[in-house]
Amino acid sequence: xxxxxxxxxxxxxxxxxxxxxxxxxxxGKSTLIGRLLYDSKAIFEDQMEAIEQASINKxxxxxxxxxxxxxxxxxxxxxxxIDVAYRYFATPKRKFIIADTxxxxxxxxxxxxxxxxxxxxxxLIDARKGVIEQTLRHSFIASxxxxxxxxxxxxxxDLVEYSEDVFEKIRKxxxxxxSDKLNVKDTRFVPISALNGDNVVDRSENxxxxxxxxxxxxxxxLHITNDRDxxxxxxxxxxxxxxxxxEYHDYRGYAGRVAGGVVRPGQKVTxxxxxxxxxxxxxxxxxxxxMDAAFPPQSVTVRLEDEIDISRGDMIxxxxxxxxxxxxxxxxxxxxxxxxxxxxGKYSLKHTSKDVRCIIKSIDYKIDINTLEKNxxxxxxxxxEIGQMxxxxxxxxxxxxxxxxxxxxxxxxxxxxxxxxxCAGMIVD
Amino acid sequence: MEKYDINHxxxxxxxxxxxxxxxxxxxxxxxLLFSGGKDSIVMFHLARKAFWPxxxxxxxxxxxxxxxxxxTLDFRDELAEKYGxxxxxxxxxxxxxxxxxxxxxxxxxxxxxxxxxxxxxxxEDLKLDVALGGGRRDEEKARAKERFFSHRDEFGQWDPKNxxxxxxxxxxxKKKMGEHFRVFPIxxxxxxxxxxxIYMEEIEIPNLYFTHKRKVFNRDGVWLxxxxxxxxxxxxELVEKDVRCRTIGDITCTxxxxxxxxxxxxxxxxxxATRTTERGGRADDKRSEAAMEDRKKxxxx
Numbered sequence: 256x257x258x259x260x261x262x263x264x265x266x267x268x269x270x271x272x273x274x275x276x277x278x279x280x281x282x283g284k285s286t287l288i289g290r291l292l293y294d295s296k297a298i299f300e301d302q303m304e305a306i307e308q309a310s311i312n313k314x315x316x317x318x319x320x321x322x323x324x325x326x327x328x329x330x331x332x333x334x335x336x337i338d339v340a341y342r343y344f345a346t347p348k349r350k351f352i353i354a355d356t357x358x359x360x361x362x363x364x365x366x367x368x369x370x371x372x373x374x375x376x377x378x379l380i381d382a383r384k385g386v387i388e389q390t391l392r393h394s395f396i397a398s399x400x401x402x403x404x405x406x407x408x409x410x411x412x413d414l415v416e417y418s419e420d421v422f423e424k425i426r427k428x429x430x431x432x433x434s435d436k437l438n439v440k441d442t443r444f445v446p447i448s449a450l451n452g453d454n455v456v457d458r459s460e461n462x463x464x465x466x467x468x469x470x471x472x473x474x475x476x477l478h479i480t481n482d483r484d485x486x487x488x489x490x491x492x493x494x495x496x497x498x499x500x501x502e503y504h505d506y507r508g509y510a511g512r513v514a515g516g517v518v519r520p521g522q523k524v525t526x527x528x529x530x531x532x533x534x535x536x537x538x539x540x541x542x543x544x545x546m547d548a549a550f551p552p553q554s555v556t557v558r559l560e561d562e563i564d565i566s567r568g569d570m571i572x573x574x575x576x577x578x579x580x581x582x583x584x585x586x587x588x589x590x591x592x593x594x595x596x597x598x599x600g601k602y603s604l605k606h607t608s609k610d611v612r613c614i615i616k617s618i619d620y621k622i623d624i625n626t627l628e629k630n631x632x633x634x635x636x637x638x639x640e641i642g643q644m645x646x647x648x649x650x651x652x653x654x655x656x657x658x659x660x661x662x663x664x665x666x667x668x669x670x671x672x673x674x675x676x677x678c679a680g681m682i683v684d
Numbered sequence: 685m686e687k688y689d690i691n692h693x694x695x696x697x698x699x700x701x702x703x704x705x706x707x708x709x710x711x712x713x714x715x716l717l718f719s720g721g722k723d724s725i726v727m728f729h730l731a732r733k734a735f736w737p738x739x740x741x742x743x744x745x746x747x748x749x750x751x752x753x754x755x756t757l758d759f760r761d762e763l764a765e766k767y768g769x770x771x772x773x774x775x776x777x778x779x780x781x782x783x784x785x786x787x788x789x790x791x792x793x794x795x796x797x798x799x800x801x802x803x804x805x806x807x808e809d810l811k812l813d814v815a816l817g818g819g820r821r822d823e824e825k826a827r828a829k830e831r832f833f834s835h836r837d838e839f840g841q842w843d844p845k846n847x848x849x850x851x852x853x854x855x856x857x858k859k860k861m862g863e864h865f866r867v868f869p870i871x872x873x874x875x876x877x878x879x880x881x882i883y884m885e886e887i888e889i890p891n892l893y894f895t896h897k898r899k900v901f902n903r904d905g906v907w908l909x910x911x912x913x914x915x916x917x918x919x920x921e922l923v924e925k926d927v928r929c930r931t932i933g934d935i936t937c938t939x940x941x942x943x944x945x946x947x948x949x950x951x952x953x954x955x956x957a958t959r960t961t962e963r964g965g966r967a968d969d970k971r972s973e974a975a976m977e978d979r980k981k982x983x984x985x
Contacts, residue, residue: 268691269691269692270689270690270691270692271691271692271695271696338829338844338847339829340828340829341821341828341871341872342828343821343822343872343874345874345876349692350692350874350877352872364849365849367849367851368849368850368851371851371852372851372852480688480689483688485688493702493705493706493709494705494708494709494735496735496736496737496738497738498737498738498739499738500737500738500739502737503737503738506737508737510705510734510735511705512698512701512702512853517688539736540733540736541732541733541736541737542733550688550690552690552695552698552699553690553694553698554697554698554699554701554702554705554734556736567709591849603858605854605856606854608706608709661852662852662853665851665852665854666854667851667854667856669856669858674856674858674859674860675848676848676849676850676851676856679849679851
């Protein structure tokens with residue numbers, strides 16, 4: 256290997272980690288992101304010059320790193336982040352995608368959107384304020400969307416004299432008032448000062464009592480591979496490939512992204528909802544015909560031993576541990592639209608590669624995301640509201656519980672008049 | 685690496701292929717916007733992978749400003765020939781001749797912005813309901829807010845404040861008659877990812893990306909190629925330099941990088957060490973802080 260190849264071998268073997276940050280300017284969220292980007296050299300000179308100039312023009316004292324992420328004119332004018340902004344940086348270990356979202360309650364739908372694809376969530380706590388209402392809200396959203404890893408960053412430690420007592424008190428408080436109520440697999444705590452860089456990229460000399468990892472080290476080393484489901488085979492069929500070519504005359508492949516399990520040639524499979532059975536003849540990619548195995552999140556094409564009727568919207572699954580097949584679906588929801596839900600209304604529904612229609616049967620309850628109290632009385636559903644509902648679909652869905660598989664357990668409702676995406680759903684058993 | 689680990693390039697590839705297959709399934713008449721630049725070349729490679737062993741089920745669409753590097757056009761024609769894919773070319777000159785747009789005048793005149801009209805006309809003429817583009821969110825801050833599936837109204841306009849939420853892998857391509865979509869399968873790729881992928885997959889790219897000697901001039905800190913139709917300002921002079929393209933677009937606004945990189949390895953090292961953004965050399969983005977947002981709202985790429 257040449258020196259370059261050795262060097263690049265490292266780059267080419269990086270893993271991808273997606274994480275979400277929720278918060279307002281006051282929490283130091285922008286400062287923290289700015290710090291991660293700046294210290295990992297993901298901010299370029301011309302970008303830095305542009306925001307320095309913009310900060311001066313606005314008469315601001317410090318360079319406002321929020322200007323980096325606020326991409327739309329309206330956001331810059333109002334000085335707020337309205338939408339989800341995606342930012343990218345890399346270290347020699349990993350490539351990171353940050354879904355940066357605003358933190359206020361009126362932007363719950365943006366937080367939910369950012370959380371839907373995240374491997375990890377960063378929750379920011381101001382060390383002077385401790386656990387507050389929005390800490391619970393952000394943690395609840397992370398738990399609702401089943402983000403496997405939560406990193407609680409206790410920020411502004413420089414303003415509490417880097418006190419271990421303050422850190423420990425907030426940690427205990429979080430564990431008692433939040434962790435115990437929510438279902439998060441892995442929660443970590445890091446004391447930081449985003450402004451001064453303590454424990455963000457480099458270890459802090461001001462907090463010798465802390466012997467845990469820095470934030471960046473944690474992000475680089477969280478074990479994420481096993482967050483995917485490698486046990487139960489799920490391949491939602493996206494597209495049927497039938498080349499009209501001589502050399503591939505009889506080729507009939509089912510293209511899709513593996514949503515669960517490890518699929519291998521020879522494996523017995525069932526196609527749902529029809530229930531027809533066959534076995535895997537081959538798993539293909541261009542330049543990689545007849546693969547030994549395919550697993551999430553690979554996009555592949557599978558061929559079956561038998562000619563059976565399969566089309567988009569069907570799911571190829573292993574014989575054991577099959578998913579549920581039903582027209583009656585109960586799911587936790589977040590309403591995403593300014594137009595409220597129509598009780599008993601009909602909506603289009605998107606689930607894996609399947610499009611059906613559905614009717615709203617019942618609103619089971621709503622949750623106050625500031626207190627986690629359930630409300631069984633109020634049946635109205637408007638923007639940003641979270642709860643549980645039951646629907647009936649025109650055709651059966653093939654699904655798993657969202658807690659088990661985030662791909663086969665998630666769905667969207669679409670307004671049939673405007674075509675807008677109005678509701679996110681996480682299927683309950 | 686463990687058995688079921690996947691590296692970032694393969695994960696990005698899988699995501700892009702998934703998006704392309706969604707496009708082929710959800711839309712009736714897609715077209716792949718092809719400029720001959722590295723991003724659109726990678727897009728075509730991903731499209732081949734998505735539908736292999738079948739052919740790519742949609743044509744390429746090139747909006748030719750008439751001010752392109754000849755090398756790019758040759759590369760485009762060879763690629764179409766080699767893979768037997770239809771390549772439709774629409775000319776900005778035609779839009780000018782039809783009186784739909786007026787040519788900019790003065791020394792900084794560029795046809796870059798005029799492309800929008802030609803593009804929207806092409807989408808209408810060809811009855812495309814979706815145009816696949818190679819835009820990336822790391823390129824520019826307005827692009828950082830763009831969805832994978834980006835809805836356009838009947839005038840081809842983008843409404844950044846009223847975008848559909850996009851969650852998980854569920855892409856909503858529903859639309860009314862006359863509306864269309866722009867879809868960006870490589871949204872999550874960075875410049876570095878694109879170069880590493882070209883290296884890993886051994887994808888052919890135009891020679892313009894590698895170092896060569898060329899007569900250039902400096903305008904506002906950016907090195908530009910002097911095409912016959914361009915005018916020099918009084919203080920500008922032509923000098924021969926070792927240059928390469930970091931991006932390839934319309935000649936009038938494609939800044940050249942002083943570089944001696946003549947292999948992909950050199951380019952990757954250069955990208956890793958560079959301290960300015962890729963579009964830093966693009967004069968079209970320097971027109972104002974919201975230049976890209978404004979062009980995108982009107983229907984730009």
